[in-house]
Amino acid sequence: MDNEHTEKTRLDWRILFGVTVTTLWMTTGIYYVTRVVGWTQFQSLPTADIGSFFEGAFAPLAFLWLVIGHFMQQKEITANTRATTMQEQSTRRLELHSRRDSYFKLLGLVQEQLGSIAGFHYVSVFGPTGSDEVTLEEFSTLRSEASTGDHSLFIRRMVSAAASNRDDAEAVTEMLFGTEIRTRHSDNFKRTFGRLLDAAESVDTDNMLREALLEGSAAGLYYRIIRHVAGDEEMDPISGIRNTIP
Incomplete structure (x- = not known):
């Protein structure tokens, strides 16, 4: 001073x-x-x-x-x-900080939405209209558990199911795109997560946040599985082998 x-x-x-x-x-x-x-x-x-x-x-x-x-x-x-x-640099930093705060608030809402999409997809595959491995009562219990904060519960279960059938390409394809409803859920999940990645790029010039979402989260792994089965990504994210699932 x-x-x-x-x-x-x-x-x-x-x-x-x-x-x-x-x-x-x-x-x-x-x-x-x-x-x-x-x-x-x-x-x-x-x-x-x-x-x-x-x-x-x-x-x-x-x-x-x-x-x-x-x-x-x-x-x-x-x-x-x-x-x-x-002053302009300070304004840019404040703007970027504000955008990051807004993004992380949005991130929580989108993660909840992705978990909900995966939940409906899960009951479509394993519920009464699918393999009937999960009853509606069990599904309701799982949804209650997911609503308490574990939004990736159904996403992890879908990833686990895809990993269990990674040697059976037809089974994985049937699970993700076997019916019109499942196709809609897969497309909805892929579109929503893709927009989340685009938003991450706008607030993180080093792409660290994007890589963390894509490589280090259950939602990112599930997104890559859907893209691989849909033919949008050559590398199988589970096995690391190219073209194992057509």
């Missing part, structure tokens, strides 16, 4: 230079009039000559201060430009 105050109150060297030159110039002029011309003779000069004398005497000073003022103005412009740039 003291350094900032000192910086503000310290005179610029250009002003000190101008004051010094002006003082020397004025002292020299007074000395010239006093010792060389004499005040008596100077006062007896015609008014036009006195005006010409002062014009010639002060013209160099006027030019000097004009130049000093120009450089001082350039300094102020540079300082204002620097301040404006810093």
Whole structure:
């Protein structure tokens, strides 16, 4: 704080230079009039000559201060430009921070939506209309568990089912796209997660968030499985082998 105050109150060297030159110039002029011309003779000069004398005497000073003022103005412009740039950078950081906050709020809602989509897909595959391995009562219990905060419960179960049948391409395809309802759920999950990835790219220039979602989450793995089965991705995300599932 003291350094900032000192910086503000310290005179610029250009002003000190101008004051010094002006003082020397004025002292020299007074000395010239006093010792060389004499005040008596100077006062007896015609008014036009006195005006010409002062014009010639002060013209160099006027030019000097004009130049000093120009450089001082350039300094102020540079300082204002620097301040404006810093303000713009600060505004960008605040905007990015605000966008990230909004994204993470959105992330929680979308993860809940993805879990709900996977839940309906799960009951379609393993419920009464599917293999009948899960009753509606069991499904309701699982949904209650998922609603308490474990939004990826059904996603993990779908990933586990796909992994268990990774050697049976037809079974995985049937599970994800075997009926119109399952196809709709798979497409809905893929579209929603894809938009989440696009939003992650807009708030994270290093793509760390996108990679974490795609590579380090159950939803990302399930998204890649759906894309692989749909033919949008060559690499099988479960086995790491290309084209194991057509």
